[in-house]
Each structure stands twice: as structure tokens, then as C-alpha cells.
Amino acid sequence: MPRIVMKFGGTSMAGIERIRHVAERVRREAADGAEVRVVVSARAGETDRLVQLCREATALHDSTEYDVVVASGEQVTAGLLAMTLQNMGVNARSFMGWQLVRASGVHGNARVDAVESGMLDDALKSGIVAVIPGFQGMSDDGRLATLGRGGSDTSAVAIAAGVKADRCDIYTDVDGVYTTDPRIVPKARKLDAITFEEMLELAGVGAKVLQTRSVGLAMRENLPLRVLSAFEDKPGTRVVAQLSGADMERNQIAGIAADKNEARVTLTGIADAPGMVAQVISPLADAGILVDMIVHAATPNSGSSDLTFTVPRASLSQAIAVIEQRKGTIGFAELIHDDAVAKVSIVGVGIRSNPGLASKMFETLAERKINLLAVSSSEIKVSALIAEAELDLAVRVLHTAFGLDADA
Structure with a gap:
């Protein structure tokens, strides 16, 4: 049975109907025999709203309390997705990111140190689909810490590495990695596969499909990624250590x-x-x-x-x-x-x-x-x-x- 982590971004979770669509995707993977963990972002725009609330409360806010506020968006979507899965007959429950992820560094932009996978392993043995809020962990001082904007991608890759998943599927509002931004070049092509190095460089120079830290972590752990559409059942783009077969014959330049x-x-x-x-x-x-x-x-x-x-x-x-x-x-x-x-x-x-x-x-x-x-x-x-x-x-x-x- 493949062991996978499925990560869904903010647009995927923007409303109950979209959450139901996500739940159906998760249900299908579990029904096909996959060992599934799910990582979710806050609904689109929610983190910005929470950041603004912090600014309105006080311009010089305590960074640890700021983390408590802005991390709540992912907790809401995790609970809603777990409820929806349960209503579909799936044995699911939500966890909190801070129960699983150990982080250190600056509050608001912490880095992942370790993933404690014991609770997730126990859930798997009980046939439970775990739903986990991204973007958050527990700091050295015992406080909730967030991982910076786009940190849910990093959460998903870290959890996938921690549970020794076969791959991590990142579901976004695009259906893969393109040779450039299709809004600039309508003739841009979707890539079937791209190397970690190429994806890391593209992310670092402006491509917004994946967060740079998540790609770097996947590269270090040699964890295959897939970038897929959250809204359409289409083949996505594989992010791998090395190209092979027909992929090796593509252009020497992966993208602009x-x-x-x-x-x-x-x-x-x-x-x-x-x-x-x-x-x-x-x-x-x-x-x-x-x-x-x-x-x-x-x-x-x-x-x-x-x-x-x-x-x-x-x-x-x-x-x-x-x-x-x-x-x-x-x-x-x-x-x-x-x-x-x-x-x-x-x-x-x-x-x-x-x-x-x-x-x-x-x-x-x-x-x-x-x-x-x-x-x-x-x-x-x-x-x-x-x-x-x-x-x-x-x-x-x-x-x-x-x-x-x-x-x-």
C-alpha cells in the first residue's frame, strides 16, 4: 500500500463545498488502499485577515501571541475536513500541528527540527485518516510557533519525511509546474517532471507553485513530490531527484x-x-x-x-x-x-x-x-x-x- 501525504492549499479549503470536494479526493485515496495523512492550509485570505487583526490590536505585538492567532486558520479547516470525512463514512480525526512538529528559531518564521510520528503511526494502525493543520509546530519554549508564509508546504513535506511516506502530493490552484507563467505566455507547457534542483531554483527566482523551503527539504530527504490541481483530475508534475526515460529528452532549459x-x-x-x-x-x-x-x-x-x-x-x-x-x-x-x-x-x-x-x-x-x-x-x-x-x-x-x- 502506498503511504502518502496529501496537502491542500487555501483555495482548496475556501468554503464547505470545496472542503467536500477535498474530502472526496481523500476518501478515494483511502478506499484504494493508500495510507493517507492530510495537511491543510487556512482558507484563502484567512491568514491575511488574522494578521490584520493582530495589527489592529497592537502595532508592537508579542510574537508568540501573534503565532497563536494566525495559526488558528489551519485549525479550523482541519476540523472541518475531519468532520466532512466522518460524514462520508471515513474514520478520520484532526490533530494539531504542535502535537507533531518540533520547531525552533524565530516565532513567525520558525524552522522544523523534527516530526514526532508516534501519534500518526498509532492512528494509522487504527485505520484513522489523520488531518493535520499546516504552518505550525511547537517551539523549544513550549509555545506554538508558525513556520512563515507558505509554511504549510513545509509542514507537509516534513510530516511526509517523518512518517517515511512514498510521496507527498501538493494540491494547488494550478495543475502542475509550467515552463513559465501562462498568464504571460499562453503557450507555456506543463512539465511532466522536473528535478528538485530546477524546482528549487524556479521557486527561488519567482515561481510561486511551491515554497522554497519545502522543495529544499524534499530534496534533502529525497522525497518525491507531485504538484496537482485541487479542482480537476489531471496528471500533474512530478518533482524528482533525477529525470529518466522520455523526461531526459526535454529541453535543456526547464523554465523561465x-x-x-x-x-x-x-x-x-x-x-x-x-x-x-x-x-x-x-x-x-x-x-x-x-x-x-x-x-x-x-x-x-x-x-x-x-x-x-x-x-x-x-x-x-x-x-x-x-x-x-x-x-x-x-x-x-x-x-x-x-x-x-x-x-x-x-x-x-x-x-x-x-x-x-x-x-x-x-x-x-x-x-x-x-x-x-x-x-x-x-x-x-x-x-x-x-x-x-x-x-x-x-x-x-x-x-x-x-x-x-x-x-x-
């Missing part, structure tokens, strides 16, 4: 990602000396601000240099404040910032062995007179920072250039 959540900061006239980049980046890291693309260019024979980097758009104001506070230490001449930028990326295992793919990307953008503001790369990814107004055009021309358009 687009991310508008970027802002650019440039410091001019800083000293061209060892440690200067660290003097800028370290305070940002201490403030919890993620720095992405970094370009450090020295001016010959001047002793000075310019430093350009990107941060999430929502963090721009905080980043500026942190740097301005250290102007005397850093010694820059001017701080220039711009949030009308975006990042376009090509991702694929083929980049590792074919350096011509990067040059093809740059040539394609140059042909359309799209200027590159910054570039970064990894083994299987190349990203370019461009003007936000040119993002959709860049995605479309790259998608075509790399042969990713679906056949008409």
Missing part, C-alpha cells in the same frame, strides 16, 4: 521565471578596499533583509568603487534606513535606489554543461534592446535584472528562443 519583487540599491564612491562589501551587506543580514544580486565594480586608478545589489521590494525602505545609519562607517558618496526593476531567469540542468545557454539568453535580450542592469548565476540558473516595464517581453522572447512554446 519572472519576479517583480525586486528593488535595486547602488552606493557610489565607496573605498576600493577589502571588507567594504561586508560592511554593507552584514548589517542588512543582521536586520533580516535578504540580499540577492550583487555587482561590485571598481573605478581604475581611483581607489573608489560602486556597489549595486537587490533586495525584496518590501524591504527597500528598511534597507535604505540601515545603510544611512552607517554612512559614516561605509563612507559612500551617494545612495541611489530604484524599485521599477524586475528579474528574469532561465533555469535548467542543461546550463551546467552548456555555457552557450547563458550567451543565448543575453543575445536574445539584446536583440530586443532589453538592457541588463545586473546578472547573477548558479550551476543551473542565470538571472538578469531588467526594467520592470520590459519583463513580460523578456519572458516571451526567451520562452520562444529556448523552444519552450507548446505546439499549436
Whole structure:
């Protein structure tokens, strides 16, 4: 019998009729003989509503009490799904995430340390389908802790790894992983399979199908994932360690990602000396601000240099404040910032062995007179920072250039 974890997102749980639809899917899997655990998100929009309530209560709220409030949405949907399954004749019960998941780190963005699977194993032996709220665990201090936005995906993968599941099925409002956003490129193709590495890079550069932490955890545990539609019975996309068979013959580029959540900061006239980049980046890291693309260019024979980097758009104001506070230490001449930028990326295992793919990307953008503001790369990814107004055009021309358009 396959042992699976089924995870359902917020749109899947948005109302009783949709919960009934989810329950029927779970019932079918259990009836077919699968050993099933289910992880659920709060209904769509509920976590945002709860966050706003916390803000209205007090701007400087206690992070542990904040977690108690915002985690309640998943508890509601877990209970409702368990009730609905029981009404269908399925032996089901809800658990609380904090009964099973041990977490540590910052409240509101905790990380999973371990899953205590004993209660779930006992439930399975009794023929019970366990329904578990995602997004939550128990912290070292014995308090409920949440795992950050999108944390239900991480919960599902962690629980699947903890119970040694054969796979984890992630049900979303899309029917799989596409070569790019179909809203930008209607000819985008759904992938039958994608590697963990490719999915991790796509998630990291703007693809919103899976949360980055969940993919990284699945990769470490070598746990196969499937991305499936919550609303249609269609084959989804498998996320696996290695491609095999016909999947190996697909394009060397798996997809094109687009991310508008970027802002650019440039410091001019800083000293061209060892440690200067660290003097800028370290305070940002201490403030919890993620720095992405970094370009450090020295001016010959001047002793000075310019430093350009990107941060999430929502963090721009905080980043500026942190740097301005250290102007005397850093010694820059001017701080220039711009949030009308975006990042376009090509991702694929083929980049590792074919350096011509990067040059093809740059040539394609140059042909359309799209200027590159910054570039970064990894083994299987190349990203370019461009003007936000040119993002959709860049995605479309790259998608075509790399042969990713679906056949008409």
C-alpha cells in the first residue's frame, strides 16, 4: 500500500463545498488502499485577515501571541475536513500541528527540527485518516510557533519525511509546474517532471507553485513530490531527484521565471578596499533583509568603487534606513535606489554543461534592446535584472528562443 501525504492549499479549503470536494479526493485515496495523512492550509485570505487583526490590536505585538492567532486558520479547516470525512463514512480525526512538529528559531518564521510520528503511526494502525493543520509546530519554549508564509508546504513535506511516506502530493490552484507563467505566455507547457534542483531554483527566482523551503527539504530527504490541481483530475508534475526515460529528452532549459519583487540599491564612491562589501551587506543580514544580486565594480586608478545589489521590494525602505545609519562607517558618496526593476531567469540542468545557454539568453535580450542592469548565476540558473516595464517581453522572447512554446 502506498503511504502518502496529501496537502491542500487555501483555495482548496475556501468554503464547505470545496472542503467536500477535498474530502472526496481523500476518501478515494483511502478506499484504494493508500495510507493517507492530510495537511491543510487556512482558507484563502484567512491568514491575511488574522494578521490584520493582530495589527489592529497592537502595532508592537508579542510574537508568540501573534503565532497563536494566525495559526488558528489551519485549525479550523482541519476540523472541518475531519468532520466532512466522518460524514462520508471515513474514520478520520484532526490533530494539531504542535502535537507533531518540533520547531525552533524565530516565532513567525520558525524552522522544523523534527516530526514526532508516534501519534500518526498509532492512528494509522487504527485505520484513522489523520488531518493535520499546516504552518505550525511547537517551539523549544513550549509555545506554538508558525513556520512563515507558505509554511504549510513545509509542514507537509516534513510530516511526509517523518512518517517515511512514498510521496507527498501538493494540491494547488494550478495543475502542475509550467515552463513559465501562462498568464504571460499562453503557450507555456506543463512539465511532466522536473528535478528538485530546477524546482528549487524556479521557486527561488519567482515561481510561486511551491515554497522554497519545502522543495529544499524534499530534496534533502529525497522525497518525491507531485504538484496537482485541487479542482480537476489531471496528471500533474512530478518533482524528482533525477529525470529518466522520455523526461531526459526535454529541453535543456526547464523554465523561465519572472519576479517583480525586486528593488535595486547602488552606493557610489565607496573605498576600493577589502571588507567594504561586508560592511554593507552584514548589517542588512543582521536586520533580516535578504540580499540577492550583487555587482561590485571598481573605478581604475581611483581607489573608489560602486556597489549595486537587490533586495525584496518590501524591504527597500528598511534597507535604505540601515545603510544611512552607517554612512559614516561605509563612507559612500551617494545612495541611489530604484524599485521599477524586475528579474528574469532561465533555469535548467542543461546550463551546467552548456555555457552557450547563458550567451543565448543575453543575445536574445539584446536583440530586443532589453538592457541588463545586473546578472547573477548558479550551476543551473542565470538571472538578469531588467526594467520592470520590459519583463513580460523578456519572458516571451526567451520562452520562444529556448523552444519552450507548446505546439499549436
